[in-house]
Amino acid sequence: MIRCDVLIVGGGPAGSTLAWALRDSGLSVHILDKRRFPRDKVCAGWITPAVVSALALDLDDYRRERVLQPVSGFRVGCMSGPLVETRYDGGPVSYGIRRCEFDHYLLRRAGAVVHEGVAFKGAEPGAGGIVVNGEYHARLLVGAGGHFCPVARFLGSRLGRSETVVAAQEIEFLMTPEQRAACRVDPELPELYFCDDLGGYGWAVRKGDWLNIGLGREDNHRLAEQVAAFWNHLRARGRISGEPPARFHGHAYLLYPHARRPLGGPRTLLVGDAAGLAYAQSGEGIRPAVESALLAAAAIREAGGDFGPALVERYRALLTGRLGPRRQRDAAAWLPAGLRQALGRRLLSSQWFVRHLVMDRWFLHRQQPALAPAG
Template structure:
């Protein structure tokens, strides 16, 4: 049986970031993921300059052979109303393809990797975690997304008392004819809020690639809302009339409404496995990256891996993202005053859509960049 200091289950942005931080500090790390990389990942796919800085990525270098769409504007509206377009007069975010972005981060990890390897068993034995009867370590990290097997080990798997956001999206490379017919612009993602404020849809062009999707808190009506939105966008000429392939689904937890424990004896959850997606936007990449950086700092400073020793990680998460809401809270975290008909009026306001929706809820420009320690 192979022994490691840390086993990380999940090789996405959170797992890769943590692995790189720990290996740089001399830890013996193993990364396990059920998928081969590069792999498709259901996600609209944008990252802010803060994420690039936290990951120490030079945008010009990353763009060599990969999709990196500078974003300077946003087009925002409520479904059934005209959209408002705001120019931010500079790059405020980047569009990426997750198949490229996640593979890039994983390629920077030097530690051993077991890819295309499902986790079939996790056993606690004499203070160590044993995975698949092959690898063991005193510390096990859950970085495998909403359905992470490590989260299930903590008794926090799907079906618990949590509000789950479900989303569907499609991403494809447009033909020249489709690109000519698509009025959506690469530097201007479109965000369309559902009239009941229980979710939003997006149209996001990244060079010749187009990403269309919708996420809501009520999964049983997700397809109806998505089909209506796609029909409207086709009718208005925002997207091509012929969309290839099927929309793919995924699920995640909004931070304020998740109740997953973040640590236990010898175990710690990061990223979507911990339910850290921003409550107002559902964006999960920046919280995933930052949770990995905070976890690395706590792990490297811990004298042991007991729940008490790892609890500092939970405190850091609360300091960074705020305290979670009560168990009775549900749905998207929108202020009580933002209800119909007030919302309809505000969504036609340049000031509100720019300062509140874009810069505060989606870009988090008021939050300073988190850098790796050391």
């Protein structure tokens, strides 16, 4: 039997951040991941400076062997309308990263014992802790396995059923010289295209010679067709050329206000997508994953080795203090859908609205300062 204090299932940003934040706590921390790193993850790969700061990332070290695309503004609009350009002075307001590189980097520096290629198969109570796969005994189990986290299922969540998910598909590829020459997407200015019914948005994010194109929606009705239509739309606008060089890959996630996942249970916590924490308007999930992990680490340190019910309550209090209560109502929900959509399309052509509300508040969350790194 392998014994540890904290066993984290999932080595994505949530799991690796938790391990990193506990690196000098005196607790022995192990991570299980069913994949071997570097591994791909379906994601646009856009992070905000708050993530860089909370992780205390050394950008010079990071960019030495990895893609790090500074972003200084955005082009935003409706599919059927013009794009509004917003530029910022004073340094990057976001960065484009490749998840296969980013997640690998974070996991390697986490300071935990990592068991790669090991899937969570099941758990049961053991003396003073939980036994996982009949092989690992932990005093505390943390589910950081993303949207389909098996620890969330172990706690009773009915994954994929009775949950309102955002379904998304994307493709990321290294452009050929011909594709590069035809690509009009500026690496410093990612492009966001809201669907005309405002049920989701598509993006074109260029990171150096890599191009990431995708679309996410709150309903997944004929998503593949809508994604194909979006590709053609970008081509018709002259932003890209040719056919997609590979298949689009899909994934799902939950938005924090609607998610019903628990935050923990007996000797168990959930962090990141496993707990359903992505921001409502943007779907950004890396920052909530990192922040939930830092808050979980703070609660674990405060617990002083007592991983009873008070730990989950403390974590819940810290997370709610940060993200607000779940089930916030959409301020415009009372408007008829047609009127909301017409209003939304109109607002998305306003320079002021796009800069101050869409970008500053919804996508960049500039109103909320970064969390301090733990340790």
